[in-house]
Amino acid sequence: MSGILSDGLAARISGLAARYPEPSAALLPCLHLVQAELGWIPAAAEAELGGLLGIPPIRIREAVTFYSMFRRRPAGRHHIRVCRALSCTLQGSGDLGERLRARLGVDPGQTTADGRFTLEEVECLGNCENAPCVLIDFEEHGRLTPESLDEILEGLD
Numbered sequence: 001m002s003g004i005l006s007d008g009l010a011a012r013i014s015g016l017a018a019r020y021p022e023p024s025a026a027l028l029p030c031l032h033l034v035q036a037e038l039g040w041i042p043a044a045a046e047a048e049l050g051g052l053l054g055i056p057p058i059r060i061r062e063a064v065t066f067y068s069m070f071r072r073r074p075a076g077r078h079h080i081r082v083c084r085a086l087s088c089t090l091q092g093s094g095d096l097g098e099r100l101r102a103r104l105g106v107d108p109g110q111t112t113a114d115g116r117f118t119l120e121e122v123e124c125l126g127n128c129e130n131a132p133c134v135l136i137d138f139e140e141h142g143r144l145t146p147e148s149l150d151e152i153l154e155g156l157d
């Protein structure tokens, strides 16, 4: 391993990029691979990924900052994203956010001191019919109340 990306990850990225007519078209799935291995996408990883895909790091930074699923800071073991878009707000996502801030003792964008949870507020999760919604790691939870959200959190390690 010579950089922040392991040899195995670099090989997977190169293999994935080879499936596309233009290696740059593999940018989003490659960013998912990087985040899955590192837990977030540091600047050094952007630079190495740019080298592997043959695209300027600024294009990678643009994608990382545009899509809310990519993290630019280390995250907790569980990543909680509260939808703050209109449908969820009208159905009470503000109450969910308040409950989470009080329970976890952090504001959106922060990670708990024990490293268990990172809290974020995000735009529409695409599950408006089940508002209010929260995404925890990769699982969507809808029609939540502060109490049902508490129950979900108590089931997490």
Ligand code: FES
Binding pocket: 083, 084, 085, 086, 087, 088, 089, 123, 124, 125, 126, 127, 128, 129, 131, 132, 133
């Ligand atoms: S507004 Fe919350 S999922 Fe769409």
